[in-house]
Structures are given as structure tokens and as C-alpha cells.
Amino acid sequence: MxxxxxxxxxxxxxxxxxxxxxxxxxxxxxxxxxxxxxxxxxxxxxxxxxxxxxxxxxxxxPGFIDIHIHGLNGADTMDASEEALTTMAQTLPKEGTTSFLATTITQDKEPIEAALLTVHSFIEEQANNHSGSSELLGIHLEGPFISKKRAGAQPLTYIIDPCISTFSKWQKQSGNNIKVVTLAPELTEGTEFIQHLHQTGVIASIGHSDAVYSEMVTAIEAGASHVTHFYNGMRGIHHREPGVVGAGLAHQELFVEMIADGIHVHPAVIKATFLAKGSERMILITDSMRAKWLIDGEYELGGQKVLVENNTALLEDGTLAGSVLKMNDAVRNMIEYTNCSITEAIQMASSNPAKRLNVWDRKGxxxxxxxxxxxxxxxxxxxxxxxxxxxxxxxxxx
CATH class of the missing domain: 2.30.40.10 (Urease, subunit C, domain 1)
Structure with a gap:
């Protein structure tokens, strides 16, 4: 032997x-x-x-680090099972991803808590017995502290205002593994919530938000440093009201996530964003759901029916519902759309997320x-x- x-x-x-x-x-x-x-x-x-x-x-x-991924290969973070997380961790290396954040979706408190507890135990298990699969680095809590007007594929029923006590409970249940929180800063207590996240070392990310520019400035001053899937699920740019997008472009304090599939954001807009932000402030993500690596058909996201066809995932009303994008395709597309160098593309897929998650000492x-x-x-x-x-x-x- x-x-x-x-x-x-x-x-x-x-x-x-x-x-x-x-x-x-x-x-x-x-x-x-x-x-x-x-x-x-x-x-x-x-x-x-x-x-x-x-x-x-x-x-x-360096292996890619996907800080915003709901699922793939039939599995989803909200399945709240070790089997689902194992499937994600074992499948991700096929696209070059060696670390990831399991991403939740807006739901009732009980399913969110079940997902957090499962991630906590899985991370502890990986630490004790690293099987060589992609490493689960923590949780990206997407919702439920978001805007109903900009919900996108996030279920409206369970959206709530930011609540520090609820989050603190969740953070404890997660084993302090919530690394990123997507929220709408314009909601009641939004500024105080961002301050709390910042003070406790959690990335406050603006997303699914209808904030106007002045509200974005307040959020940045409170400690917001990130924008979730830039352009998608947020107030767009107008030359007299910059909104979330305009603030994201104008403020170098903000890192912006990008779903570079050519579907969520037009390639020309991806190029314009790269010219404005540079490789130092962009992070490639997939925001993929359970249909990735599977055939076209009918799937589920947050309890909602999703139809997947021609690399596009849609709710029944036509709303984009995550992606089926693979990280190596995101890297390839970024080079094609922007003419960036391969080192710049890798910076956006590996180095920047490692630095954001404070694992630069060992990854990226x-x-x-x-x-x-x-x-x-x-x-x-x-x-x-x-x-x-x-x-x-x-x-x-x-």
C-alpha cells in the first residue's frame, strides 16, 4: 500500500x-x-x-475565494445540513475555488439559525479533520436586514429592520463566524447597526438597498466598506442623485463585488467599473445557487421556484435569482471584458477576498x-x- x-x-x-x-x-x-x-x-x-x-x-x-455563494450541485447553505456543505466544499475545487463563505438568504429566523448552527459545526469539523476540500471560512449573511423595494430574489415576507440584539444572538450561534452582512443602511437603526458590525470586525456590506447618496455617505462614515453584487438589487446611478451605485464608484473606501457573467451586469459596465475602481477594489463572486454544475431545469432558492436556462436563473416573474457562474469563468470573463492582466484578475478572485476576510496571512x-x-x-x-x-x-x- x-x-x-x-x-x-x-x-x-x-x-x-x-x-x-x-x-x-x-x-x-x-x-x-x-x-x-x-x-x-x-x-x-x-x-x-x-x-x-x-x-x-x-x-x-492562489486558489479562488468565493465570498458570496449560496449553493451548487444540488446543495444550498439554507439546507442547513452537513451533507449540503460537504457537497459545496467538495465540488468547488472543480472551478478552482479553495475557500468560500456560505451565504444565507432572507428567511424566517428559525431556518437562518439552523443554517448558522450547521456552518458553525462544519467549520469546527473541518478544523479538526481537513479532508482537502474547499475550506469554509465563515458566513455571508445576506438579509434579512434589507429593503423591500430592492429585494430582488430575496423573499419579501421575512424582511426586517436591522436589529443588533438579533444579530448578536446569530453571531453567537454561528461561533462568531459571520464575516459579512448585507444590509440596507437607510432602514431604521441602519447606521447604528453598521457601527456595531464595524466595531466587532464584521464587514458591513451595502446591498438590496434603496439608499440615496447622502445615506451612503452616512453609512461609509459609520463603517460600511463593501457593496454586495454591485449594480444588482440597489438604487442605480443618476447624474443628480448618485445613489448606491454612484457612491460605490466615487468612494475608494468601498470594495465592490461583481458577478462577471455578462448577464447580471453588461460587459461594458463591468469594464467601466474596472476603469473607475481598479483591481484593488473589486472582488469577483459567483452568487451561485444550487443549479450550478447541474442541467437546465426547475430549482429552488429561498423557497421560491427558479427556472434555469441558458446560464440564467430566474424567478417565475423574470427576476434574476442568483447565478450558475463558475469562478474560473468569472476570471476568464473579467479578462475578456476589461482587458485586465491575468495578475489583476487573480487579485480580484483571490488576493482581495483574502485580505477582506483577514486571512491574508495564510491565503490569497x-x-x-x-x-x-x-x-x-x-x-x-x-x-x-x-x-x-x-x-x-x-x-x-x-
Missing amino acids: NKTPNGYALLSINVIQEKKIIPNGFIKIRDGKIIATGSMENYEKEDGLIEKEFTTPLYAA SIEAGKDADIVLFNEEIEIILTICNGKITYKGAN
Whole structure:
């Protein structure tokens, strides 16, 4: 019986680092960590590492981090089951995603609490026994503290005003794992709620909001630093009333999430946003629902019927209901739509979310000492190999 290797040496690859690419480079991995990287000119063989040399031109990037994902492959965060979270964690490496935030949807308090408790136990289980699947880093609480006018696919019935006591209870139930909260700042107690989030180290993200510009400025001053799926589910821009979108473009304090599928936001608008914000303040997300990786048909989101056809997920009334976007496709689309560099695209898919979630010390770049979360892809951004925590979790065609 073969002994499980304690490491790998990935050879003859283009290593994408934060500000540059090392052509014909290598990465050494041991015991779940990156121990060295550099040019093949400086490579030295090391005992105990299985060498994997690649003959076709491949890029190695830090694994993608999806901070806004509801589900995929038949599973959803709101299923509130270990099985659903396991399905998500095991499927995500197919698209190069090595870490994620399980994202909730507006519901009654009991289903939300069930989801939070399940995530808490799953994170503890992963910490004790990391199987090599995508790592669940926490929770993105999307709703229920949002605007009914800008609800989108969020169920109207369960929307409530921001409530610090309710959130505090939820945060405790989650094991302090709620990392991002999407809210509408114009609601009653919205400013106080943002201040509380900011003071407790939680990202206050403006989304599903009808806020006018002055309300956005107040929110930013209170500590808001993020905008959920930019352009979707929010007051748009007008040249005399900038709204949520105008504030997002004008204020560099705000990071903006982008669903780069060409459906939620027109490619020209994605390009304009990139020119305004730069790669430093944009984060690629999928906002995907359970139909991703499955065939077209009828599915469910937040208790609502969703029809999926031609890469588009819609409620029965035609409202967009999340996406079926894969992260490697988001990276490819971003390069195509904006003509950004591959390093800038990876910054938006890996580095920026790692920094936002305060895991930059161990994720988001290929550096010695960090977690060996690595994705290898070809020039078409097709996933060839995904490594999570030093373990090969997905092999594509090469």
C-alpha cells in the first residue's frame, strides 16, 4: 500500500504572484503549506516531495475565494445540513475555488439559525479533520436586514429592520463566524447597526438597498466598506442623485463585488467599473445557487421556484435569482471584458477576498508559509489541477 505523500513539487509552471509572474517556475508543498517558490533555474530536488512536471503552458494561481455563494450541485447553505456543505466544499475545487463563505438568504429566523448552527459545526469539523476540500471560512449573511423595494430574489415576507440584539444572538450561534452582512443602511437603526458590525470586525456590506447618496455617505462614515453584487438589487446611478451605485464608484473606501457573467451586469459596465475602481477594489463572486454544475431545469432558492436556462436563473416573474457562474469563468470573463492582466484578475478572485476576510496571512497568494491552496489552469482558464491545503482535490483534462 502506497504511503500518502507529504508534499509535491509543481514544476515548469508560470507562477502568478501578487505583482508579477514567474515564468517557468516551481512551487514546493509540504504538510499543507507552501515551503518555496521560484524559477526552475534555482530548483533543487527535495526528498519526500512527489515531482509533477507540466509540459503544456500552465498558470499556477492562489486558489479562488468565493465570498458570496449560496449553493451548487444540488446543495444550498439554507439546507442547513452537513451533507449540503460537504457537497459545496467538495465540488468547488472543480472551478478552482479553495475557500468560500456560505451565504444565507432572507428567511424566517428559525431556518437562518439552523443554517448558522450547521456552518458553525462544519467549520469546527473541518478544523479538526481537513479532508482537502474547499475550506469554509465563515458566513455571508445576506438579509434579512434589507429593503423591500430592492429585494430582488430575496423573499419579501421575512424582511426586517436591522436589529443588533438579533444579530448578536446569530453571531453567537454561528461561533462568531459571520464575516459579512448585507444590509440596507437607510432602514431604521441602519447606521447604528453598521457601527456595531464595524466595531466587532464584521464587514458591513451595502446591498438590496434603496439608499440615496447622502445615506451612503452616512453609512461609509459609520463603517460600511463593501457593496454586495454591485449594480444588482440597489438604487442605480443618476447624474443628480448618485445613489448606491454612484457612491460605490466615487468612494475608494468601498470594495465592490461583481458577478462577471455578462448577464447580471453588461460587459461594458463591468469594464467601466474596472476603469473607475481598479483591481484593488473589486472582488469577483459567483452568487451561485444550487443549479450550478447541474442541467437546465426547475430549482429552488429561498423557497421560491427558479427556472434555469441558458446560464440564467430566474424567478417565475423574470427576476434574476442568483447565478450558475463558475469562478474560473468569472476570471476568464473579467479578462475578456476589461482587458485586465491575468495578475489583476487573480487579485480580484483571490488576493482581495483574502485580505477582506483577514486571512491574508495564510491565503490569497503563493508565498512560502501560506496554505497550499493552489489552482493550475491553461491559457483558456480551464482548471487542470486544484490543490486544497496541500491535497490534490481535482484533476481536469490536461
